[in-house]
Amino acid sequence: MVKVVNAEKEDIKQWLVLAAKVEKLFGPMVDDPLFVQTLERNIREGRAFCIRENDGFPGEQLLGGILISTKNAPSYKIGWLAVSEQARNKGVASALMKHVLEHFQSPAEVSVVTFGEDAKGGLPARRLYEKFGFAPQEEPVPNGPEGGSRQLFKLIMN
Numbered sequence: 721m722v723k724v725v726n727a728e729k730e731d732i733k734q735w736l737v738l739a740a741k742v743e744k745l746f747g748p749m750v751d752d753p754l755f756v757q758t759l760e761r762n763i764r765e766g767r768a769f770c771i772r773e774n775d776g777f778p779g780e781q782l783l784g785g786i787l788i789s790t791k792n793a794p795s796y797k798i799g800w801l802a803v804s805e806q807a808r809n810k811g812v813a814s815a816l817m818k819h820v821l822e823h824f825q826s827p828a829e830v831s832v833v834t835f836g837e838d839a840k841g842g843l844p845a846r847r848l849y850e851k852f853g854f855a856p857q858e859e860p861v862p863n864g865p866e867g868g869s870r871q872l873f874k875l876i877m878n
Contacts (some may be wrong), residue, residue, distance in 0.1 A: 836869025
């Protein structure tokens with residue numbers, strides 16, 4: 721069983737370690753001041769959640785993390801979700817998703833931009849969102865910073 725907790729400022733270094741490991745899928749983040757500022761703001765405002773290795777203390781290695789936006793509630797966004805390679809297929813992403821979805825009050829709409837069908841490395845993310853009831857949308861979304869296609873997914877919570 722994994723424990724989802726609010727990220728703390730002591731987690732920023734490990735969050736950036738995790739981000740570095742997924743940059744090939746997401747594009748540059750660690751050296752992007754906007755990403756770092758967004759991460760810091762989400763942590764400060766209680767919209768960053770993580771799972772630490774062995775349910776460790778703040779600042780210990782992260783197995784996964786998720787950032788959400790609640791400013792347009794009841795329209796919510798999942799802004800970022802990543803799981804370390806060694807923790808994949810072990811329920812980390814599902815635990816993070818379940819945790820944040822329980823934070824959103826129904827009725828609500830939750831959106832996330834994820835990888836397009838042609839992005840091989842993005843298939844697990846697409847399957848995760850579909851498992852939680854998200855449906856792919858037709859509206860166009862710009863390609864990711866690494867050049868890969870993206871697609872908007874939405875979940876309607878009643």
